[in-house]
Amino acid sequence: MDPFMQAAIEEAQKGLAEGGIPIGSVIVHDGKIIGRGHNRRVQEGSAIKHGEMDAFENAGRQPAKVYREATLYTTLSPCAMCSGAILLYGIRKIIVGENQTFMGEEDLLRSRGVQVDVLHNATCIGLMKQFIADKPELWNEDIGE
Amino acid sequence: MDPFMQAAIEEAQKGLAEGGIPIGSVIVHDGKIIGRGHNRRVQEGSAIKHGEMDAFENAGRQPAKVYREATLYTTLSPCAMCSGAILLYGIRKIIVGENQTFMGEEDLLRSRGVQVDVLHNATCIGLMKQFIADKPELWNEDIGE
Numbered sequence: 001m002d003p004f005m006q007a008a009i010e011e012a013q014k015g016l017a018e019g020g021i022p023i024g025s026v027i028v029h030d031g032k033i034i035g036r037g038h039n040r041r042v043q044e045g046s047a048i049k050h051g052e053m054d055a056f057e058n059a060g061r062q063p064a065k066v067y068r069e070a071t072l073y074t075t076l077s078p079c080a081m082c083s084g085a086i087l088l089y090g091i092r093k094i095i096v097g098e099n100q101t102f103m104g105e106e107d108l109l110r111s112r113g114v115q116v117d118v119l120h121n122a123t124c125i126g127l128m129k130q131f132i133a134d135k136p137e138l139w140n141e142d143i144g145e
Numbered sequence: 146m147d148p149f150m151q152a153a154i155e156e157a158q159k160g161l162a163e164g165g166i167p168i169g170s171v172i173v174h175d176g177k178i179i180g181r182g183h184n185r186r187v188q189e190g191s192a193i194k195h196g197e198m199d200a201f202e203n204a205g206r207q208p209a210k211v212y213r214e215a216t217l218y219t220t221l222s223p224c225a226m227c228s229g230a231i232l233l234y235g236i237r238k239i240i241v242g243e244n245q246t247f248m249g250e251e252d253l254l255r256s257r258g259v260q261v262d263v264l265h266n267a268t269c270i271g272l273m274k275q276f277i278a279d280k281p282e283l284w285n286e287d288i289g290e
Contacts, residue, residue, distance in 0.1 A: 047201045048193060048230065056192045064290055084229020084250070085193065089289045105229070108253075144234045145209055 004028050008073045011038040012127055018043050021142055022127040023051035025074040027059045029066050035059025041142055052082035075124040077104035097124030149173050153218040156183040157272055163188050166287055167272040168196035170219040172204045174211050180204025186287055197227035220269040222249035232257055242269030
């Protein structure tokens with residue numbers, strides 16, 4: 001297992017243990033994690049802290065060059081908001097744990113030149129399947145439905 | 146002047162007075178402001194709190210129906226991240242103060258059925274022109290350049 005996807009999964013599991021939505025993300029530059037995070041809708045009552053957004057927030061104010069050279073790992077295919085953040089900061093490559101339980105804006109990202117690799121990871125799929133079965137209303141709120 | 150755009154401009158001016166980037170936003174539902182905010186890159190060292198994102202965060206966890214019926218006002222044409230948040234939450238209409246100093250993802254929004262009205266407001270243009278002239282590096286950081 002890629003250690004960076006493993007770190008994103010650990011973030012997702014941390015979120016789940018907190019009673020939250022099990023989606024995690026890390027941003028990697030030059031072989032090191034510069035930001036990591038998980039969805040904080042429940043924990044902070046946040047409308048904007050999806051896993052990827054939390055990773056950006058924790059990476060913080062980086063020079064444009066750093067973000068442009070970075071790779072973002074996320075356990076779940078990124079929604080429109082998180083895909084927009086990826087485009088804003090010029091991330092060129094993302095690694096997605098799975099897109100079976102939710103298909104995000106992968107087509108938009110690819111159309112703008114972002115490389116999107118999908119791992120179809122069983123752990124990521126299992127986390128989301130269980131969560132959606134357990135708390136469908138919370139999940140729908142998170143994806144705006 | 147539309148009182149809601151006036152409120153967004155007041156948010157932008159508040160941000161400027163704090164030493165920050167002068168962009169403000171309000172989200173309106175059923176004739177009332179349910180969330181208001183301004184860019185907090187400088188104030189909180191935030192990579193994700195653009196004006197519109199801060200307004201979403203302050204509106205908080207609303208039912209999908211509320212966001213879908215809401216109108217978002219922003220002093221500046223929304224970047225990819227903020228446009229993505231607008232799409233995530235199914236906002237159907239946005240009012241933009243100006244798009245002369247920065248053209249955001251208006252085409253993407255319109256292609257997804259969002260009504261985008263641009264006011265070409267002189268106060269909004271003046272705030273950004275002065276800010277970009279004063280702090281070009283900070284501005285470039287905020288838009289990922």
